Amino acid sequence: MTEVASSVVHEVLGRRTYDVDQPIVDYVINVLADEDFDFGVDGEGVFEALGELLVDSGWVPDHSECRSACSKLSEKFGKHGLVKAKPTVRSLNAPLRMFDGMDEEEAPKKKPEPVDGPLLTERDKMKIERRKRKEERQREAQYEMHLKEMEAVKAGMPVVSVSHDHIDGAAVKDIHMENFNVSVGGRDLIVDGAVTLSFGRHYGLVGRNGTGKTTFLRYMAMHAIEGIPRNCQILHVEQEVVGDDTSVLQCVLNSDIERTQLLEEEARLLELQRELDLEGESGKRNGELKGGMDKSAVAQRLEEIYKRLVFIDADAAEARAASILAGLSFSPEMQKRATKTFSGGWRMRIALARALFVEPDLLLLDEPTNHLDLHAVLWLETYLVKWPKTIIVVSHAREFLNTVVTDIIHLHGQKLTTYKGDYDTFERTREEQLKNQQKAFEANERTRAHMQTFIDKFRYNAKRASLVQSRIKALERIGRVDEVINDPDYKFEFPSPDDRPGPPIISFSDASFGYPGGPILFKNLNFGIDLDSRIAMVGPNGIGKSTILKLISGELQPTSGTVFRSAKVRIAVFSQHHVDGLDLSSNPLLYMMRCFPGVPEQKLRGHLGSLGITGNLALQPMYTLSGGQKSRVAFAKITFKKPHILLLDEPSNHLDLDAVEALIQGLVLFQGGVLMVSHDEHLISGSVDQLWVVSEGRVNPFNGTFQDYKKILQSK
Numbered sequence: 001m002t003e004v005a006s007s008v009v010h011e012v013l014g015r016r017t018y019d020v021d022q023p024i025v026d027y028v029i030n031v032l033a034d035e036d037f038d039f040g041v042d043g044e045g046v047f048e049a050l051g052e053l054l055v056d057s058g059w060v061p062d063h064s065e066c067r068s069a070c071s072k073l074s075e076k077f078g079k080h081g082l083v084k085a086k087p088t089v090r091s092l093n094a095p096l097r098m099f100d101g102m103d104e105e106e107a108p109k110k111k112p113e114p115v116d117g118p119l120l121t122e123r124d125k126m127k128i129e130r131r132k133r134k135e136e137r138q139r140e141a142q143y144e145m146h147l148k149e150m151e152a153v154k155a156g157m158p159v160v161s162v163s164h165d166h167i168d169g170a171a172v173k174d175i176h177m178e179n180f181n182v183s184v185g186g187r188d189l190i191v192d193g194a195v196t197l198s199f200g201r202h203y204g205l206v207g208r209n210g211t212g213k214t215t216f217l218r219y220m221a222m223h224a225i226e227g228i229p230r231n232c233q234i235l236h237v238e239q240e241v242v243g244d245d246t247s248v249l250q251c252v253l254n255s256d257i258e259r260t261q262l263l264e265e266e267a268r269l270l271e272l273q274r275e276l277d278l279e280g281e282s283g284k285r286n287g288e289l290k291g292g293m294d295k296s297a298v299a300q301r302l303e304e305i306y307k308r309l310v311f312i313d314a315d316a317a318e319a320r321a322a323s324i325l326a327g328l329s330f331s332p333e334m335q336k337r338a339t340k341t342f343s344g345g346w347r348m349r350i351a352l353a354r355a356l357f358v359e360p361d362l363l364l365l366d367e368p369t370n371h372l373d374l375h376a377v378l379w380l381e382t383y384l385v386k387w388p389k390t391i392i393v394v395s396h397a398r399e400f401l402n403t404v405v406t407d408i409i410h411l412h413g414q415k416l417t418t419y420k421g422d423y424d425t426f427e428r429t430r431e432e433q434l435k436n437q438q439k440a441f442e443a444n445e446r447t448r449a450h451m452q453t454f455i456d457k458f459r460y461n462a463k464r465a466s467l468v469q470s471r472i473k474a475l476e477r478i479g480r481v482d483e484v485i486n487d488p489d490y491k492f493e494f495p496s497p498d499d500r501p502g503p504p505i506i507s508f509s510d511a512s513f514g515y516p517g518g519p520i521l522f523k524n525l526n527f528g529i530d531l532d533s534r535i536a537m538v539g540p541n542g543i544g545k546s547t548i549l550k551l552i553s554g555e556l557q558p559t560s561g562t563v564f565r566s567a568k569v570r571i572a573v574f575s576q577h578h579v580d581g582l583d584l585s586s587n588p589l590l591y592m593m594r595c596f597p598g599v600p601e602q603k604l605r606g607h608l609g610s611l612g613i614t615g616n617l618a619l620q621p622m623y624t625l626s627g628g629q630k631s632r633v634a635f636a637k638i639t640f641k642k643p644h645i646l647l648l649d650e651p652s653n654h655l656d657l658d659a660v661e662a663l664i665q666g667l668v669l670f671q672g673g674v675l676m677v678s679h680d681e682h683l684i685s686g687s688v689d690q691l692w693v694v695s696e697g698r699v700n701p702f703n704g705t706f707q708d709y710k711k712i713l714q715s716k
Contacts, residue, residue, distance in 0.1 A: 005033035008076045010341035012069055013059055020059050022542035027518045032077065039077060043070035052516035162256035162358050173199040177227040184215050191414040202391045204401045204423060207411030209628035209656045213394050217364045233360040237368065240347035243340030248330060248350055251339050252321040255354045259314045266305050273298050324353045327379035329541065345371040356383065365393040369400055370653045373541040374679040375713055396655050398423055398682040444481040451475050490659050492666030493610040495642045501568040505530045506552060511561035513551060521547060522697050531644055533673040536684045538709065539694035545677045548699060549573065549647050572643035574651055578634040584623040588613050588633045595637055611636045627654030648676040652683050681706055
C-alpha cells in the first residue's frame with residue numbers, strides 16, 4: 001500500500017520534491033496510504049487533511065494549485081481502488097468564482113525612460129527597431145542551434161552496460177589521443193590536443209569554467225577522438241536517470257544486460273521444463289517438442305546458462321549493487337522504491353551508482369560530489385581510491401581531488417598538459433614553472449634590449465659595421481621566450497553594507513517547527529547570528545538544513561517559540577534554484593536591468609564586474625555561460641542591495657577551483673555575517689570559524705575543526 005501511495009504522490013507532486021524535507025514526504029505518503037483515510041469528493045478530504053502542509057512546505061505554490069493536485073491524487077488513488085465510493089455530483093449552495101482572492105490588478109506598465117541627447121527622427125527610430133528585431137532573431141537562432149547541438153550530443157551518447165568479456169584479463173590498456181581538436185558552436189576549445197591515459201591511473205581534469213572540460217568528456221564518451229579503441233568501454237556520468245516504475249536496486253542491476261537476459265531465459269526454460277514434465281505425466285510421448293525444444297535441449301541450455309552465471313559471478317551482483325547504493329546513502333527501503341519517486345539530485349546518485357556498478361574501462365565523472373552529502377563524499381573517495389581502472393574526474397572540491405587522483409590534466413589556452421601528483425602538487429609545480437618561465441622571459445628581454453641598443457647606436461657607423469652585423473645575427477639566433485600570460489583574476493567582491501544594525505540581529509528562542517499536519521522537524525532551537533558570524537552548517541541530506549535557512553530568512557515561521565530579526569537587517573539567500581531560474585535567452589546585463597529597473601546601466605555593469613562578469617561576458621546570452629558564470633550572475637542579483645547576512649546553500653557547486661579560491665577571499669573580506677551549507681572542506685576551512693551540526697531535530701555547535709568532524713563520520 002505504501003509503495004503504491006509513494007508512486008502516486010511522486011507522479012502528481014514529484015516535480016517539487018527536491019525542495020521538500022524527507023520527513024514531510026514520508027508523512028504525506030503514510031497519511032494517504034492509511035486504509036481508513038477519507039479522500040472525499042474530488043479530493044476535498046485530501047485538501048482538508050494535507051492542504052496547508054503542501055502549501056507551507058512549498059510542495060505546491062498556492063491553494064488553487066493545491067486543490068487541483070488534491071483532486072488528481074484522489075483520481076489516481078481511485079484507479080488503484082483505494083478511494084471509497086462517493087456520490088459523483090455535488091450541488092453548490094452558491095456560485096463559486098474561481099478567481100476569488102487572486103490579485104486582479106494589472107501589472108503597471110513600464111514608464112518610458114528619459115532619453116539623453118538629441119531626439120531621434122522617425123527614420124532613425126525605424127532603423128533602431130529593425131536592428132533590434134534582427135539581433136533578436138539572431139539570438140533566437142543561436143539559442144535554437146545550441147539546443148539542437150546539445151540534443152545531438154546526448155543522442156550520440158552510447159549505452160554502456162556491464163561487460164564480462166574482459167573477466168579473463170583481455171582488457172583495454174593505455175589510450176593515446178594525438179592531434180585532435182574539440183569545438184562547440186564553431187568555437188575551438190582544444191586545438192592540436194595530445195594526451196595519454198595510462199591504464200589504472202586516476203586523472204583530475206582542471207581548468208577555468210568555459211574552457212571545454214565537459215565537452216572534452218563528451219567527445220571521449222562518443223569515441224569522437226582518434227586513438228580511443230573501439231572496444232574501449234567509456235561511461236560519462238552527466239545526466240540523471242530517467243525515473244520510471246523500476247526500483248532503484250533493479251535499475252542498477254539492469255546495467256548488467258547479460259545477467260538480466262540470462263535470468264529471464266532461465267525463468268522461461270524452467271517454466272517450459274515444468275510444462276514438459278506435466279505433459280510426460282499425462283501420458284504424452286516423452287521428449288515431444290514444445291516451443292521448438294525437447295526436454296534434453298532444455299536441460300542442456302539450462303546447464304550452459306548456469307555455467308555462465310557462475311562465470312560472471314551473478315549471485316554477487318545484487319549484494320554489490322546494494323553495497324554501492326548504501327554507500328551513496330540509499331537505505332534498504334529507498335532501494336526498493338521506484339526511481340520516479342526520487343528528486344533530480346537523488347536520480348543523479350542512481351546514475352553514479354550505475355556507473356560504479358558497470359565498471360567501464362574509462363569512467364568519466366563530471367562534478368560527482370555536487371549532489372552528495374559529506375558522508376557519501378567520504379564513501380565515494382574511499383571507493384574510487386581502490387578503483388582498478390582509468391578515471392577522469394572534473395571537480396571543484398580540492399580535497400576530493402587530492403584524495404582520489406594520481407595525475408592532473410590541465411586545460412589551458414586550448415592545450416592539454418599532464419602533471420604527475422595530486423592537485424596540491426600540480427599547483428606547486430605549475431607555480432614554479434611559471435616563475436621560471438617569467439625569469440627566462442625577463443632575461444631574454446634584457447639581452448635583446450641590450451643588443452638592440454648597440455645596433456641602434458652604431459647602425460650607421462662604418463667602423464662598427466661588422467660588430468653590428470654580428471649582433472643582428474645573434475639577435476636572430478637567441479629568438480624569443482614566450483611571455484607568461486596568466487588567467488585574469490577571478491573576483492568575488494561582495495558589497496559591504498553601509499549601515500550596521502545594532503545587536504541582536506537574528507536570534508532563535510525555543511523555536512520549534514513542523515509543517516501543518518506534519519511531524520515536528522525541529523524542537524527548541526536556541527542560537528543567534530550577528531554581523532561577525534562565520535558559520536558552516538553540516539549534516540546529511542534530507543535532515544532539514546534548507547528548512548533552517550528558510551526559518552532564518554523569514555520564508556518560514558516557527559510553529560512555537562520565537563525567531564527575532566532586526567527590522568533593519570537585509571538578508572541575501574543563494575541556492576541552486578537561483579541559478580536554475582535564470583532566463584537563458586537573456587544576457588546578464590539585461591537580466592539585472594529587469595531585476596532592478598531604473599538603476600543606471602553603468603552601476604549594474606560595475607556590480608557584475610565585481611563578481612567576475614566583465615566586458616563582453618555581461619552581454620553574452622545566458623545559455624552560452626558556464627555553470628560557474630551563471631552562479632556569479634545569481635550572486636550579483638542577490639547582493640546588489642548590500643545585504644548584512646549571506647545565507648549560502650552549496651555555493652561552490654559549478655565553480656571551478658580558481659573561482660572557489662576567489663569566493664573564499666570574497667567571504668573573508670565581506671563585512672557582514674555568513675552562514676553556509678556546504679561539504680567542501682577547503683571552502684569551509686578557508687572562510688568560516690564555526691561548525692553547526694544538524695541532527696535529530698536540533699542544531700548544535702561542534703567543538704572542533706572540519707577535519708575532526710570528518711574523522712567522526714569516517715569512524716561510524
